[in-house]
Amino acid sequence: MKLELMATSAFGLEAVVRREIEALGYKVLKTEDGRVTYMGDERAIVRSNLWLRSADRVYVRMGEFEAKEFEELFQQTKALEWESIIPLEGAFPVVGGSVKSALHSVPACQKIIKKAVSTRLGEFYCREQLPESGAEYRIRFIAHKDRFVLLLDASGVGLHKRGYRVQDTAAPMKETLAAALVQLSFYNKDRVLVDPCCGSGTIPIEAAMIARNIAPGLSRSFASEKWDIVPSEVWKEERRAAFEAIDAVGASAGSEKSANDDVSALRIAAMDIDKKAVHAAKANAEEAGVIEDIDIIRKDMTTWMPGAGIPKGVTADEHGVVISNLPYGIRIGDDKANKEIYAHFKEMMESCPNWSFFLITADKSLEKELGRKADRRRKLYNGQIETQFYQFHGAKPGR
Numbered sequence: 001m002k003l004e005l006m007a008t009s010a011f012g013l014e015a016v017v018r019r020e021i022e023a024l025g026y027k028v029l030k031t032e033d034g035r036v037t038y039m040g041d042e043r044a045i046v047r048s049n050l051w052l053r054s055a056d057r058v059y060v061r062m063g064e065f066e067a068k069e070f071e072e073l074f075q076q077t078k079a080l081e082w083e084s085i086i087p088l089e090g091a092f093p094v095v096g097g098s099v100k101s102a103l104h105s106v107p108a109c110q111k112i113i114k115k116a117v118s119t120r121l122g123e124f125y126c127r128e129q130l131p132e133s134g135a136e137y138r139i140r141f142i143a144h145k146d147r148f149v150l151l152l153d154a155s156g157v158g159l160h161k162r163g164y165r166v167q168d169t170a171a172p173m174k175e176t177l178a179a180a181l182v183q184l185s186f187y188n189k190d191r192v193l194v195d196p197c198c199g200s201g202t203i204p205i206e207a208a209m210i211a212r213n214i215a216p217g218l219s220r221s222f223a224s225e226k227w228d229i230v231p232s233e234v235w236k237e238e239r240r241a242a243f244e245a246i247d248a249v250g251a252s253a254g255s256e257k258s259a260n261d262d263v264s265a266l267r268i269a270a271m272d273i274d275k276k277a278v279h280a281a282k283a284n285a286e287e288a289g290v291i292e293d294i295d296i297i298r299k300d301m302t303t304w305m306p307g308a309g310i311p312k313g314v315t316a317d318e319h320g321v322v323i324s325n326l327p328y329g330i331r332i333g334d335d336k337a338n339k340e341i342y343a344h345f346k347e348m349m350e351s352c353p354n355w356s357f358f359l360i361t362a363d364k365s366l367e368k369e370l371g372r373k374a375d376r377r378r379k380l381y382n383g384q385i386e387t388q389f390y391q392f393h394g395a396k397p398g399r
Contacts (some may be wrong), residue, residue, distance in 0.1 A: 007055040012380040046238045049215040053179035068102040077116035082126040084397040089134030111303035129357035135226035156223030162286035163219040167280035169200040178202040192320035196301035198270035201281030208290035215242035266293040269311040302344040306352040326361040341370035
């Protein structure tokens with residue numbers, strides 16, 4: 001069955017999600033603010049949920065139309081082929097939002113859409129009452145300037161819920177955003193990566209999962225696993241393929257890692273001054289299956305310099321990558337501590353010109369504090385907070 005699918009994302013990550021979709025082999029039809037629409041089939045629902053690292057959710061796009069009156073909304077919704085996906089027993093709660101539309105009442109829109117879908121399915125299945133006792137086919141509507149997009153939620157719980165976060169810290173970063181930051185950096189499994197303000201370890205964990213080619217959705221379930229249109233055998237096949245695709249030895253592909261080898265094939269380090277954060281990072285990395293790949297230590301980042309023995313054997317001359325979610329004041333930290341962190345980053349950049357630094361913060365004074373303009377900047381949202389992802393490029397390898 002040909003399906004129009006949509007992957008939603010945080011604003012600013014659309015290009016990252018688009019590349020992930022294209023890497024899976026699917027044709028992108030349209031990229032808009034916070035969403036990417038593409039063509040697929042039943043198997044694409046499975047693969048998208050298992051493999052998209054930076055998307056928030058995967059939806060089946062049922063239709064799009066203009067509606068300024070409730071009767072228009074009812075008739076246009078009823079005209080869509082809901083029975084092609086929702087079975088007789090399917091439950092279909094309705095959620096959504098309305099922005100700058102004549103039909104601005106969300107509860108009223110929910111009621112009309114629910115009634116329209118119920119009427120359509122009731123006529124198709126010849127039933128006055130629908131049981132809604134089976135799997136959930138959650139309907140989401142997006143209304144913007146009188147334009148309605150109707151979707152079926154194929155993910156359920158947001159895709160940032162990988163399943164490995166067993167312990168948290170203050171101001172945790174979503175896994176989807178962390179994965180995007182890694183993909184926007186120059187990191188690959190043969191390079192060094194350090195997060196000197198790691199918190200609960202999300203950035204280094206996502207980096208290790210990318211380096212190991214671990215599907216982010218491999219250890220969780222999805223709403224569409226219970227859908228009739230996606231055979232259970234397809235889920236089994238794709239999970240098996242994802243498991244077999246894991247690179248068990250990272251940069252040393254094809255060889256066995258010795259039990260006595262205390263240096264991981266991956267060279268990733270995570271540090272934090274807070275004891276609880278380090279404990280949380282270790283617990284989360286173990287749950288994610290990458291504890292062997294990350295040196296997680298308690299350390300004040302202002303006492304660390306690139307190549308100073310962390311990760312093991314790394315030198316200052318290597319072309320390492322630093323990625324960090326800085327403890328900016330509106331979330332955690334204080335001005336004095338932040339000034340010290342900025343001063344140390346400035347020192348690191350000047351002393352280690354081969355290293356690249358990728359820093360996300362809401363503090364607009366960062367470039368001034370570092371005495372250097374970023375090579376690239378990207379506006380991103382960390383939760384509801386507008387931030388900038390500053391990219392300071394080191395010398396290219398070979399130069």
